Amino acid sequence: MKIISYNVNGIRAALKKGFLDWLQAAKPDVICIQETKAHKDQLDLEAFENAGYPYHYWFSAQKKGYSSVAVLCKEKPKHIEYGTGIETMDFEGRNLRVDFDEVSVMSLYLPSGTNLDRLNFKLNYMDEFQEYINNLKQEIPNLVICGDYNICHEEIDIHNPKMKGVSGFLPEERTWIGAFIQSGFIDSFRYLNPEKQAYSWWSYRANARANNKGWRLDYAMVSSPLKEKIARAYILPEAKHSDHCPIAVELNL
Helix, strand or coil: CEEEEEECCCHHHHHHCCHHHHHHHHCCCEEEEECCCCCHHHCCHHHHHHCCCCEEEEECCCCCCCCCEEEEECCCCCEEEECCCCHHHHCCCCEEEEECCCCEEEEEECCCCCCHHHHHHHHHHHHHHHHHHHHHHHHCCCEEEEEECCCCCCHHHECCCCCCCCCCCCHHHHHHHHHHHHCCEEEHHHHHCCCCCCCCEECCCCCCCCCCCEECCEEEEEEHHHHHHEEEEEECCCCCCCCECCEEEEECC
16 A cells, blocks of 8 residues: 655645646555645545545635645545544644555644744644544554654754754654654654655745755654554655655555
8 A cells, every 4th residue: 555645735736736647647545635725615526536536535624725634545445534523623624534444544734833822732732632542543553644743853854953942843842753653653754764864845935945955744654563564665855746745655455
């Protein structure tokens, strides 16, 4: 199973930049999309079906043009879970899960901490999400949680490790993602690429992408029972429909 995760920073903008042609060439079995910034009724859903994804699920924020996640599948899942059931998390459309027989795949868009209010929201979200996942794993041990975590874990994951006072690389954020991994997940890219310095997001400012001054904010976290199934994990920086690029994990199921 090939799973791709991609923060598209607006699906309608990405479509205008050739997103569907790229998707047909990439051919994931499942693609988790974050920051669609759209409701279903704002999209031509037939275009996704014609591209080979007849099963598509959208979980949008109450506020139009904001946040929101989606999952597109080649095969029909046995169950779709919209949100987490936690009101403080779900109104911004940040979690969507599809369940198959051997694995469940979640598209996650963790908040960014752009100011003090949003940072407090993010930290609360992280705590609630950890508790939610701890419970979910009892029911569904084979989990892949793909998405934009809005956190760089280690110094290797950011072009300038001196940026310790910036949200996304704060000590408490890094501690949280480390503890999340310790709670029973594998950062699939780092597991297979322990020394590789590669990024999944670049600021639009100061020619950051051309100079490769990036951050690795996007992860395919694979639950521990699936460890031996991880075949490949990689980043696709050549895809340029967003300020993020896609990441991928392949599982031998």
